[in-house]
Amino acid sequence: MKLRKVREGKVELLVPDVDIPEHGRRVAFYNPAMEIDRNISVAAVAIFRETYSKLFGEEPVVFDALTATGVRAIRYAKEAGVRLCVACDVNENAARLAAENARLNDVEVEVLNSDARKVMLERNFDVIDLDPFGTPANFLPFAARSLKRFSLLCVTATDTATLFGKYPDASMRRYFLRSASVEFAKELGLRILLSFVIRECARYNKAFIPKLCYAHRHYVRCIGLVERRKEKADSLIECFSPLYVSSKEWRTEPFGDSCFVGTLFLGPTKDAEFCERVEKFMLTHGLKGSELVERIKEELDIPFYYDLTSIAKQLKIHQPRVERVLTELRRRGYGASRSAIQSTGIKTNARLETVEKVVKELARF
Structure with a gap:
């Protein structure tokens, strides 16, 4: 297997010298497009480690369940x-390449050539990254079972056509849960995954x-x-509600x-204080992607967004600038912010009819 050297964050890695579409089952997978996610x-993980160490006076054990080249585990170390x-x-x-990359970066990482589900059945961890x-x-049922009383879980899904x-x-x-091809499909997909994670953890009395x-x-x-708190798990389950959607709208009946x-799950998808700490860490250490975290932090934490481009197209009018729409909605007493997911999306507690009315009025000028 031909290898090339790449640099990401503070680590150097040997990765397969092939295009991503050519990756096969016998080749370790490395996707440079995921660098911001890894940042x-x-x-x-750094913030959790600091909190954990202060609370318990010991180091958390981190499990990178599907390591490939070892990039996540090595960067965590x-x-x-x-x-x-x-x-x-x-x-x-x-597994062999991950071990070689750990040696290349002079970090101690225990590398296992095994099925991650088997490992999570046999051992418990403080941090699991899927x-x-x-x-x-x-993998989620095994991760939910393996996590300790106070822990961190990080989960990625790339089956976005499904979600x-x-x-x-x-x-x-x-x-x-049934996904739908609606204007706010990306957030619906996010909440489908989040709902699944919350439910799987709740099965083990974990929130x-x-x-x-x-x-x-x-x-x-x-x-x-x-x-591991039944009461907290119950309070999260109380944030679940039946959801009905059409192309532009959503309701609970x-x-x-x-x-x-x-x-x-229709509850909060972020903790603004945690986002602030993540953003600060990234800025301090020169990691790309802090602007994404800032958008997430500033976003109004209510379900779903309206896409102004789609609204203007359906109304057959010129789309006003996002900031003008937000300013007018706030002037009328509504909460409003940009969507962190969709560049032309807005989040607001105003109903669709109100948003359409504002868009129509602003399109005249």
Whole structure:
């Protein structure tokens, strides 16, 4: 296998010298497009490690369940200060390359050539990072069981065609919720994954408390604190509600030509204070992607967004600038912010009719 050297964050890595579409089952997978996600994760793990060490006077044990080249585990050791890191891959070539990359960066990482599910059945961890190719659904039950009383769980899904509404039946099979091809499909997909994570943790009397959850480019990512507290798990379940959607709207009861998604988590998807700490860490350490975290932090934390481009197109009018629409909605007493997911999206507690009226009025000038 021909290798080339790349640099990401503070680490150097040997990665397969092939184009991403040519990656096969016997080749360790490295995707440079995920660097921003890994930057955010490094900051999140560093912040958790600091909190954990202060609370318990010891170091957390981190598990990179699907390590491939070892990039996450090595960066956690090198940049987040993690001293006890376990990296795992069922692919023998990947495990061998991860071990070589750990030596290259002079960090101690325990590398296992095994099925991550087997490892999570046999051992318990304080931090688990699931970053599979496709859906994490097959790994989540094992992660939820393996996590300790106070821990951090990071989950990625790249099956966005399923989550964003192209394959609603597959979404039902994997996540027990039906995705839909609607204007706010990206956030709907995010909440489908988040709902699944919360439910899986609740099965073990654990609460998954969302800290920084987002959809970006070709993936969805949920980062949250996990606590073994029945009462907290129950309070999160209380944030679930039946959801009906049409192309532009959503309600908790049937309406018009709406379809039923399922019972979905409609609570907060982020913790603004945690986002602030992640953003500060990234800026301090020169990590790309802090502007994404800032957008997530500033976003109004209510379900779903309106896409102004789609609204203007349907009304057959010129689309006013996003900031003008936000300013006018706020002037009328509504909460309003940009969407962190959709560049032309806005979040507001105003109804669709009000947003359309504002867009029409502003389009005249």
